[in-house]
Amino acid sequence: MLSLLRRITQEVTAAQSLPAALDIIVRRVRRAMRSEVCSIYLVDPKTQEYVLMATRGLNSDGAGKLSLKADEGLVSLVGRRAEPVNLEDAHAHPAFHYLSGSGEERFQSFLGVPIIHHRQVLGVLVVQHEEKRRFDEGEEAFLITLSAQLAGVIAHAEATGAFATLADNNTRSSVTDLRYKGVPGSSGVAIGKGVVFFPPADLDAIPDRPTNDVDGEIEAFNDALNAVRCDIRRAGSRLSQHLSADEKALFDVYLKILDDNALAGEIEKRIKDGNWAAGALRQVIKLHVSHFDQMDDPYLRERATDIRDLGRRILSHLQEKNQDLSNRFDEPGILVGEELTASMLGEVPLDKIKGLVSVMGSSNSHVAILARAMGIPTVMGVVDAPFAKLDNVDMIVDGYAGNVYTYPSTPLLESYQQIVDEEKALEEEFQTLKDLPCETLDGARIRLFVNTGLSADINRSLDRGAEGIGLYRTEVPFMVRDRFPTEADQELIYRQQLEGFYPAPVTMRTLDIGGDKALPYFPIKEENPFLGWRGIRVTLDHLEIFMAQIRAMIKASAGLHNLKIMLPMISNVAEVEDALALIRRAYAELKEESYDVVMPQVGVMIEVPAAVYQAKELARLVDFMSVGSNDLTQYLLAVDRNNSRVADLYHSFHPAVLRALQNIVDSVKDEGVKLSVCGEMAGDPMGAILIMAMGYDTLSMSSTSLPKVKAVLRNITMEQARFMLHQVLPLAHADAVKQTMVQLMREADVERLVRPSKSAELG
Structure with a gap:
């Protein structure tokens, strides 16, 4: 049962369109359950009616045309209850309603299960028989399990506008104002074209992109293909003395796949149809992988791994000439990715980034925090966005409501342009407050400090009237290196912050790694990192790291005396007592070494x-x-x-x-x-x-x-x-x-x- 579910889900995921996916579902479920009918009804978001979208056993001509109202029939009953309905005689049920033109009048038994995604009923999956019989518990459980696994695929397809294309018989170009819901990451509005970021050699992340240089793309593909052939031959030759004849034959299998004109020819055809080489490669490799994945023979299924591996190798060579993300921004645009990170922002000049859209992450991911620091409108967690298809697509990023719009209409663009104009007016109004204190109308005073981590933050913060640093994230300099910075390295970095804000106080948090913050040269692998080894727990276990950092901080404050030290992730009194003893020791050592320092104030994070x-x-x-x-x-x-x-x-x-x-x-x-x-x-x-x-x-x-x-x-x-x-x-x-x-x-x-x-x- 599990292998069957896996294969159906893989087939559906690999489908090229929503109609194809729905047809796979009804065909495979009908065969698996040996039922005479399998149908899928999806909720039309505009009318809330249940539209017959795909069927095997009923009149297939009715797909996309026949529908039931929100309060009509057994299908809508399943949707309203959001739970299965299992009947041996559907006609006898008071909610039964004959769907004219469907040909279902001769079918008696009925099992319908809801398709639910994020608490929302997307549709109903139905199986039927002519004879009167109740579907057993195993059959019902199978259908429930399958619908739960397929809900995300269907939700994603609907979100991309596929439902409108199928139901209204429109072309994709006529679909406008497609909205994808995420969570606000950084407030503001950005209007521009999408620039998709894709990690190296990740086939799944490669977007489709039109090309005007077909010959150049074909040449690049053939060069990459030849480079992989050479790699395989070298690898086989290098390992030949350690392998048996059978094992050596595996390299020959790889070469035969690469020399298969059908595979290369298919990729070249897609390039000639207008897709760039990497996008054509992704399409063909995924198609072949899905074919192998669906095979019953375990040996043949494993060939999917070989195809996938070769696809990555070819892609890696294709990307060698196109690794610099900054070159892809001819004009300021919206950076889109499956999981944007802080390091990705560092690859692009900030004046080229108008907005950010990330499929994964939340409003408190570090990239969102950095986006807020830099004033870049951002939407995170846009799980249903077809990010790989958004390259060079006109977009609107609404960082207030957490919405992303693609193919925006003129009225929508005009509405959001008004917001952009309002924002500019407000910014000009805020500039007049720079040198004024933060004081309420009745005289209450509160200090406004900044959170920083980059040297570039100093001037930006002072220009906006910051009264000090309330949190300097010392882990940022650690993250951009390939080793732990020395005490001297750290002293220079910290001195820059302390001098930049002098005489205002600068609060430096001791190294806070673990959780979602990792150092490439000090990996922390844990089952539950947020409840694991992080913050003060790491540094108290590594006194050499802690003491070097504390000494660097205190030395950097010499003659300035505006340093404050803050301890992160405190969960008990003993941690503070241990840290304080070490800070006092470092201070005493530096006094003995004749540094002009004072004991800094020490605080804790709650x-x-x-x-x-x-x-x-x-x-x-x-x-x-x-x-x-x-x-x-x-x-x-x-x-x-x-x-x-x-x-x-x-x-x-x-x-x-x-x-x-x-x-x-x-x-x-x-x-x-x-x-x-x-x-x-x-x-x-x-x-x-x-x-x-x-x-x-x-x-x-x-x-x-x-x-x-x-x-x-x-x-x-x-x-x-x-x-x-x-x-x-x-x-x-x-x-x-x-x-x-x-x-x-x-x-x-x-x-x-x-x-x-x-x-x-x-x-």
């Missing part, structure tokens, strides 16, 4: 629930405390903040998060420590109002967020902020908190500073 409930004890040991709202939210809600599947469960305004933040203030109010929030919540004007009202002294955020936060806080009173806090603290739902805050901010006339009015209408 990121895990254990620290929330030991806040009072921790406060007695340190000079300041900073809440990392990103990780605290993740751990309180048990939601991986980088997992797009559960991204909608990650809420910074969840009542538990707000109450934890308030609890920290209440716990340490008599301990004399300074309190700040340095997570992304601090850079959200809505969050900034609530955090200020709770009693925090400092907010630390990206430099991009700072002007907007300052503008909002300068336009309300502390009394208004506290009123808002008192209104939302008792609420039980995160959505209720946000909706209430939006209304209260509108009444206070500051909502316009947060989000352009037109974007609120479109989102």
Whole structure:
């Protein structure tokens, strides 16, 4: 059963279109269950009717034409209940409705199961028999399992506009304003053409791309093919003395596949049809792999691996001439990828990137955090977007609502251009606030610091009125090297930050790796990295790393005395006591070495629930405390903040998060420590109002967020902020908190500073 399910799913995934996929499903299910009818009905998103999209056993001419209303028939009953309906005599059921023209009048038994994706019923999968009999539990379980596996494929196909193309008999070019839903990564709107990033030698990630140089692409393909032939021959020759005759024959198999004119000829044909060499290669290799995967013979199925391997080898040679991502940006565009990373941003000049779209990840992925720091509109977790087909496609990125539109119509483009114009006007308004303090209308003062990790952040932060650094991510210099930086290397890097902001304070977090932050030269492989060896746990286990970093920090502060040290991922008092002893030791050593240094203030990050409930004890040991709202939210809600599947469960305004933040203030109010929030919540004007009202002294955020936060806080009173806090603290739902805050901010006339009015209408 499992192998059958796997093969059906593989066939459907490899299908070139939604009609082909649906036909595979009904054909294979009918045969597997030995049923006389198998049909698929999909919900038309416009009318909510159940449209017969594919069938074997009923009148196939009705596909795409026959439909049942949302409250009509057994199919809609399955959809409304969102659970299976299994009947031995369908005609006797009160909900039965004969679908005229389908030819189903002679079929008695009925089993329908819903196709559900992300809680939404997409359609119904149905099998029927002429004889009166109830489908057994095994048959029902098979159909339920299959529909669950296929739901994602169908959802993806619908999201790409395939449903409209099939049902309305349109051409793809006539489909406009296709919308893909993700999660907001960085606010703002970007309008431009997509530039798809694909990792080296990853066939699945290669996009289709039209070419005007057919001869050049064919030549590049043949060169790559010859290069792989040479590679295979060299490998066979090098290993020949270690292999038997049978094993040597495996290399001959590879060469025969490469010399097969059918494979090369098929790729060349697709190039002549207008696709570039890499895209044509992907299409043909995947087609051949799917054919082998479907074979019953285990030996033949394994040949799919050989084909896939050769495809990657050819692709690798094709990409040697086209590795530089920056060369692909003739003009500023929107970078699109399956999983964008911070390192990818480093490959492209920032003035070439208008927006980012990532299929994977969430609003708190590091690439999203960097995008916010650089002011690049971003949407993450766009799981249904056909990213490989978005190269050079006109797009709109709505970083406010988390929507991505492709093939936008003129009216939609005009609406979003109004938002872009509003944003520019607001930025000009914010510039006038640069040298003004962040002070409410009734005189309450709160400091606005920045989170940084790059030397380029210094001027950008100062230009926007930052009063200091609330979080310097020291892991960033570690990530861009191929070895641990020396103490001297680190001293130079840290000195640049300390001098750049002097005399303002600079808070440096000790090395925070693990979780989703890895060093290429110090890999950490764990089953559950976010609950594993990360942050202070790593550095206390490696004193040579910790001591070198602490010495470098303190040496870098010589004569400046504006250093503050912050310890990440603290979960118990003993960790702080051990770290403090080591920091004092490093300080004493440097004093003995005649450095002009003072003992820096030391603080802890409150990121895990254990620290929330030991806040009072921790406060007695340190000079300041900073809440990392990103990780605290993740751990309180048990939601991986980088997992797009559960991204909608990650809420910074969840009542538990707000109450934890308030609890920290209440716990340490008599301990004399300074309190700040340095997570992304601090850079959200809505969050900034609530955090200020709770009693925090400092907010630390990206430099991009700072002007907007300052503008909002300068336009309300502390009394208004506290009123808002008192209104939302008792609420039980995160959505209720946000909706209430939006209304209260509108009444206070500051909502316009947060989000352009037109974007609120479109989102």
